[in-house]
Amino acid sequence: MVTALLNYLIKQSSTPLSDVDKQLIRKAFVPKQFKKRQFLLQEGEICKYISFIVKGAIRQYTVDDKGNERVLNLGIENWWMSDRESYHKQSPSIYNIDAWEETQVLMLPKLDGWYDKVNAIPAFCEMRKKLDDAHHMAMQCRLNSAINNTAEYRYDELVQKYPEFLQRFPQHIIASYLGMTKETLSRIRNQQPKTLHP
Numbered sequence: 001m002v003t004a005l006l007n008y009l010i011k012q013s014s015t016p017l018s019d020v021d022k023q024l025i026r027k028a029f030v031p032k033q034f035k036k037r038q039f040l041l042q043e044g045e046i047c048k049y050i051s052f053i054v055k056g057a058i059r060q061y062t063v064d065d066k067g068n069e070r071v072l073n074l075g076i077e078n079w080w081m082s083d084r085e086s087y088h089k090q091s092p093s094i095y096n097i098d099a100w101e102e103t104q105v106l107m108l109p110k111l112d113g114w115y116d117k118v119n120a121i122p123a124f125c126e127m128r129k130k131l132d133d134a135h136h137m138a139m140q141c142r143l144n145s146a147i148n149n150t151a152e153y154r155y156d157e158l159v160q161k162y163p164e165f166l167q168r169f170p171q172h173i174i175a176s177y178l179g180m181t182k183e184t185l186s187r188i189r190n191q192q193p194k195t196l197h198p
Contacts, residue, residue, distance in 0.1 A: 013123040028114045029106040034099035041097040047086035049107035056103025071176040
């Protein structure tokens, strides 16, 4: 499983990984498997790991007072998932994170200084900074789209940017992620050519 992460780091960074770096990564990251609907994190718990998805699909969401799920993030292979605020502050999380498929992850613990040790690896640090910038821009675009764009536009945007999500997650999760009802998403899909979606 660690080979997938090493290959990912090599692609994402211009800085080479030394043998010492690779050995540290193998020691730091904990491999774990989750069944569908099994939690990586539940609301009220402290997030103890940042997870790199080797195989599978994961969602991050909240549950409102009426029991409705509000999906914040979706992730598939070569994506990272965690509640970063809870992880870094060691404060209770407001999120749930669960596996939507049989999922394999590599988990980087906060405790015992593993995050700081791995973050000191030049290639990992370079990758993290790139991802932080990309994540900030993506969240800014998503927020702008939620405020200013129609439901149809938001769906088309998802089709263009993350078509894999439509294959991996059911319609009600996609609808929640896009901030619309299942009925609205169904109407939009029915109005479009079948070639645009599964």
